[in-house]
Amino acid sequence: MRQNIFTNNQRPPSTIKDKTQQQVLPNYPLLLNKTQSTPTQEIKSNYPFSSYGTSTLNTQSQQTSAIEYYNQKQYPSQINYQQQQSGMTTSLSTTQKTPSTISTMTQSQPEQYQQKSMINVSKGICGLRNIGNTCFMNSVLQCLLNVPAFNEHFLNGDYLKDLNSKNSSVPNEYSKLVATIRNTPNFQSIAPYGIKSAVEIVMPCFKGYAQQDAQEFLVGLLDGLSLGLNRVKNKPFYKEMNDNLNGRTLQDLSKEWWDYSKSRENSLVLDYFQGQLLHSIKCCICSNSSYAFDTFQDTSLAFTRAFKILEDMDLDRLLDKYVIEETIDDYYCSKCKKHQKVKRKFTIWRLPHILMFHIKRFDYRRFSSDKLNHRVKFPLELDMTKFIQDSLDQSTKNCQYSLCGIVNHSGTLYGGHYTADSKNPYNQKWYRYNDSDVREIDIKQQRYDTDGSSSPYILFYARKSLY
Template identity: 85%
Template sequence: MRPNMFNNNIQRPPSTTKDKMPSQGLSNYPLLLNKAQSTPSQDIKSNYIYSSNTTFAPNTQSQQSRFIEQNTQKQNPSQFNQQLSQQSLAISQQNTQKTVTTNYSMSQSQPEQYQYKSMQNVSKGICGLRNIGNTCFMNSVLQCLLNIPAFNEHFLNGDYLKDLNSKNSSVPNEYSKLVATIRNTPNFQSIAPYGIKSAVENVMPCFRGYAQQDAQEFLVALLDGLSLGLNRVKNKSSYKEMNDNLNGRTLQDLSKEWWDYSKSRENSLVLDYFQGQLLHTIKCSICGSSSYAFDTFQDTSLAIARAFKILEDMNLERLLDKYVIEEAIDDYYCSKCKKHQKVKRKFTIWRLPHILMFHIKRFEFRRFSSDKLNHRVIFPLELDMREFVKDSLDQSVKNCQYFLCGIVNHSGTLYGGHYTADSKNPFNQKWYRYNDSDVREIDIKQQRYDTDGSSSPYILFYARKSLY
């Protein structure tokens, strides 16, 4: 598991050894329409049924009878769902031009070049996910990822297959099937995501069963599983200790050396979108020597307790300020002094990823008690990262304008709660609230996140404006 350099206090549970993860057989997605729980909307095709050849037929009584008769005489429901899932995946991989027209001239490091032109014969992906046993944590994360601009088109059109590793293909294949099934499901209906749950829990056994889990930990596990299965590196370079001194080199040189070494061990479609780089500087207050370490990150954990002592509204920018500001450490070993000294430590966001993910650490674990922190969070719909990357010399920080595109919300307490998601559809630019099977459109400006804030947001997703 890649380290999260912003997570200072709580370490995630260790994952299984990636290199020993077994390959898994692919489960199938049963298509479970859920009209009873869907929200009335002008977009609901209430007079349509979903047919196995991915076309929509008028829902007349005679046509319904013929549809049911043709598809149930020789198949039971599970067989019908299996056939439907397989056809959805095949259509998404073999008939790309029939589902989405794009200007696709994209390199590994330039996903923002992927531009949408039109969506024809395809649902906009406004689909609920059934709660299949305390899986709201999973559903809320998936709804945010499924609406990331550009990213999911690689799975819909089969582009991901060129990097697929046969031994670790389960998570990428199941995610691709999930994207295809959702895109071929009428808006405001719902499906049951058994396949992706099975794939992730085989990669991370701690997610087996139906106990409530942490959404942020599931997000990390899912991205790790996708990246492992799509790793372009077939012969991983041996581990080595990186030099933390400049020795006549510039910071740009050192950054590239660390970045290239990281890419020599793991390089995937997931990292193209989600991975950034962080500079960690330590300066001894006695001898004045400095050491530098460049580490990669995907999600940024922001601790409320460090910045706020009482229950007050908190601001995303203020929390970020706390992480890029220099701080003093009283007892740190200086390699030049050969003993522990007082030092100053500073984090610098050096490379910006295309997708920024901020994890707000609402669960505080102490020696004798633990609790949820219900501070209201104020955060913008448009985020300018210039102030937080001003010390960086990397070219990536020139493109630092982001749109908010997803929110994982948590309501309740540490010991019992519920996850939902608010997510921006990349095709119609409208916002929807996903509460398991239930989906409804919302006015994001009326939520007043940028002025009043909320005590519910747990994970925030921001996408570069150039991705839209």
């Protein structure tokens, strides 16, 4: 498989089983909320999501309903929510879709799977406790948990049809986290132990409680979800793709590479987050051209490419410089059979439903490293039209996106803190998540589109059609 040009991370190998193995939820202790207890206090409970340390249930009827819910020994998404009568399970039933609704969902068309019900307008506004230098994880999760449409697949059990038993830990823990968040009283907090442990299995580098990078965790989390939900049961052997057009169009070549990629990995995660990039190189001596179509999930934008290092800038300029043609003085030409000067260009060929921009603030050099605190301006509404003008793919006809999440970093390369600004997909209000603390903010007063900020590290944009 060709290396991901955007993140320089290869996806892990996938092992698929034909049948889904269902697991029984552990009975972990239920933690009291922070206003009622000290860190050492805990109570025993049969609440099914107690591995996340949910705050105390408000009423006796809610406690009884939760216990009955757990006794069915199923995952939250496997329950028929509409059979529940009260308490926490009542709110779960509001998101249940009928089989006919689910059947209309086709691969790579998540906008058909919109959650239009406004019954949940007050749900999902929940903090995540810092369980030991885990602000990097909490900030990423808060943005992902508020991505429109995507999380409904985990809440109602749609993801289970693709689940493979050997790699099920990350999808199952994420499903439990989504359900817990939706059923925790607003502005309280939970402890995300389960999802951290699951990601550690896929990415052992996240074991322990050292400071980590938020973008690397995002890649690991999405890899773990995609690995456990890969629809491919028999992966074909790897082969080198032919970049010679031989009378074919670029659109034909794009489809061939895209279909091959899907033949090896095809998941719910990729339906939402995967796009395609054209990498073209033209020799300045013989004019020979070569092409490569690579998939991507997040786009890394660097300050140092074609910029003065001290400049502040905006997202449009960063994207302009990313796709601009550049000259490389020493590149091997397969036709000339020697190194020549070439022109290289990136073209965004297929747009994903969720765009993620990683702003490379950490500058690593041979003798010194530092954080780049440049202010970046970015819009609340993003039109990608001018960045995909060379593409002929149908996905580029829908280029209108809305900002839905920001992972912020404050501090230095050697010590800092992550927070998140995220838009609730139901009430369309913005909230600032600082671990356990959650408060509503006026996103327009932040003046991100006019004054910019030196804090944004990852930007999440969702297609408007998902709302």
